[in-house]
Amino acid sequence: MTVDRPSHLAGALRRRRYPLSAWPWRALSYAVTTVPVAGVLAVAAGVLAGPLLLVVGALRRDRPVDVAALTVLAAVTVTGLGVAPLVSAPVAAFERWRLGLVDDRPVVGPRWRGPAARFTGGAAWREVAYVAWLGTVVPLAYGTYALLVLLDLALVAGPWLAGGQERIVLVRVTIDSPTEAVPWAVAGVLAAPALLYLAGLLVAGQAAVARWLLDAAPDGAALREVTRSRARLVGAYEAERRRIERDVHDGAQPRLTALTLQLGLARLDVPEDSPAAGPLAVAHEQAKELMVTLRGIVQGIRPPQLTELGLAGAVGELAARSVVPVAVRADLARPVPEPVETTAWYVVSEALGNVVRHAGATRAEVRLTRGDRGLVVEVEDDGRGGADPDRGTGLTGLADRVAAADGRLLLASPTGGPTLVRVELPCRP
Incomplete structure (x- = not known):
């Protein structure tokens, strides 16, 4: 003890x-x-x-x-x-x-x-x-x-x-x-x-x-400059993310789709007993697997659910796919900036993944609240509790992602449960 x-x-x-x-x-x-x-x-x-x-x-x-x-x-x-x-x-x-x-x-x-x-x-x-x-x-x-x-x-x-x-x-x-x-x-x-x-x-x-x-602490000017530089880095990362997503979605993905179709048509024209049939079939399957991988990469940059359904709908889709029953309560009367939406989605995705893998819970609840100061995301489950960031990299990586958005992550997980993950993300106009 x-x-x-x-x-x-x-x-x-x-x-x-x-x-x-x-x-x-x-x-x-x-x-x-x-x-x-x-x-x-x-x-x-x-x-x-x-x-x-x-x-x-x-x-x-x-x-x-x-x-x-x-x-x-x-x-x-x-x-x-x-x-x-x-x-x-x-x-x-x-x-x-x-x-x-x-x-x-x-x-x-x-x-x-x-x-x-x-x-x-x-x-x-x-x-x-x-x-x-x-x-x-x-x-x-x-x-x-x-x-x-x-x-x-x-x-x-x-x-x-x-x-x-x-x-x-x-x-x-x-x-x-x-x-x-x-x-x-x-x-x-x-x-x-x-x-x-x-x-x-x-x-x-x-x-x-x-x-x-x-106690020698950093000067206030240095702290303000660190905050500004982090905001600039986040903004630059978001702009670069959008460029990569656009280039992959509009350039590489259509070309790979066309190549997969051409390989499929070529397989129809080549007899099955031809020496080229085997390598052609392998190339076709690899092209289809590459399409799936590329689609996953694009979705990893920014989940398409956010663009199509918004934050509440995308979180609802995550809840619907979860093995553990998840209730979603969203109060998003005001719009949420796109970078904050992406961070919040990853927070919910990682937190629900931890619930399924580690918590042993029978139910969970996700709460989204857009206030005057920003967006608050809460994920609570009735599992065994005892979550510790030192025992794995999931919560630590989540905290790093939240900190990059100038937010903070709070964790309450006593032994025996329940576990509550609360994330506060500022929303700049």
Whole structure:
């Protein structure tokens, strides 16, 4: 039996056995190693912020700002901006390594392209932002949590601290005796698990910010260019597909049909006992087989059912030919572009083929819905379930075909069934 283990602290916090697992200790180790790093960065931030605080203080007291203070402030600002992209690199590398204490997922850093590139790359300035956040926000958060822990410890130790000359003051409540401190001590004990989870949330939040800022992701412009190039490739493929289909259908197929007829007529004119009768018959049969093969190739480029019947009719024909009873429900109030129709047809064809070969189902249903955002294709069966793309290339190839059309494939197939294949295809006008 495979045990589903969380791969990061945020996922572990949702589990009931979190306090009894190793994750609290991993969170503690991450927090403990954060303290020296954040402490050093906090001191550096304080040094850099000193001149700014002097200038702000002078302005608030309506005093003239010294030119020397402004000069120092400008020099510190320029120096900080000039050094920050370079200093942040080793800190960010260490933080990516340290993130493994609470997150098993890999984090990829940017490639080193030289000091000059550090000032123009978006990843470098995200590292600077993380270092600034680590030196300012994180110390404040950890300090607040430390105060809460000290308060809880004071509550728990209240019965031993109160009494005699010692009194405990909690906001507006004053505890004068150990008896009065007992209820507060019980509350402190009960609050300990909440503090444990709060520490986990604090560390998980810090780790989430670290992953968000330090994980080198492709730039938005690069992603947009990849999307555009894929759209251009799909468009070029569709145009080339139509050209091949037209050339084969209008050129090679009629000529092969004429050749088959000529061979048939020649067989009628040649006596059966002639030496040429045998080879001629073989050539005629091969020509007919080639016609069938070529017809299959043409149909594989774009099924003729789509041209003749439309998507709903072509899917209905697939359902009629299926060994497993298939119900088709189509809601196609708006037209579907031809490339999307072809992709959807292949999705249904492959999915129904999997139902027949692997599912052991008694019935299946195909649903076609044309919405505002695109076409949704759903194929559901009542089979044994357990479909896994890793055990075969059918679903993987199907996902690749859908991705080429800028769509996505979703699979739900628990053991025991049912299995649902949902494909969402965008329809561009």
